[in-house]
């Protein structure tokens with residue numbers, strides 16, 4: 399009799415899970431629960447990219463995936479509303495840097511990053527997605543998340559091409575470079591998060607050409623539509639990698 403290990407967190411019986419995946423699709427039973435791949439999303443703003451992930455959950459674009467928590471460093475981030483209004487609602491959390499430092503005299507930005515990591519690790523995610531998270535994550539976060547027993551991948555959506563316009567305000571800086579005649583295109587990418595900001599391995603890259611005399615908001619609109627696609631693609635790509643391990 400095969401020993402079943404019941405994993406409460408994933409509401410599945412691993413042996414069934416192994417059975418399920420080793421079975422030819424034709425005879426897989428729809429009644430056998432397969433553990434959902436858990437995602438934690440970090441945001442700071444409107445959350446349109448979070449919305450793209452919410453909408454993609456359990457569709458062919460992002461099968462068998464569940465956003466278990468949305469964490470913001472800004473209380474007013476509309477992405478928190480998007481999460482709360484999702485069906486089913488997605489749990490949210492909020493922790494801003496300045497209030498944390500003010501209410502914890504002597505604590506540092508590293509301590510803040512450790513707190514962020516603890517909130518994330520409590521979810522036992524398979525993946526962390528930075529979707530407009532406007533805070534540089536230091537060793538306090540990266541050391542914890544990358545050195546736990548099972549290192550958790552962290553990916554980031556950045557509105558520029560690899561090696562170009564790293565950091566904040568990338569869209570505006572690329573647009574200015576275009577107006578000066580320095581570039582004819584920019585783009586967006588999903589990349590792995592490393593300590594050096596926006597220097598992690600690119601996973602999905604899409605070029606977006608500029609159009610002469612096009613206003614910034616029109617370029618941004620075209621770029622955001624690409625972002626909504628590649629954030630889902632990048633998330634699925636890494637979840638599939640994790641599953642293959």
Ligand SMILES: Nc1nc2c(c(=O)[nH]1)N[C@@H](CN(C=O)c1ccc(C(=O)N[C@@H](CCC(=O)O)C(=O)O)cc1)CN2
Nearest residue numbers: 531532533534535554556565566591592593594595596
């Ligand atoms: N260690 C890493 N942390 C983060 C990465 C990364 O690649 N490695 N990506 C960024 C996202 N990002 C660009 O894609 C980015 C966001 C914010 C900043 C920045 O300068 N933030 C300032 C505060 C700005 C503000 O509050 O408006 C800061 O953190 O002091 C740069 C790049 C996410 N983190």
Ligand SMILES: NCC(=O)N[C@@H]1O[C@H](COP(=O)([O-])[O-])[C@@H](O)[C@H]1O
Nearest residue numbers: 443444445446447448530556557565
């Ligand atoms: N450097 C990080 C960065 O600039 N990220 C950018 O923040 C926006 C978030 O939009 P959203 O809140 O609507 O998803 C996106 O354009 C994303 O590329």
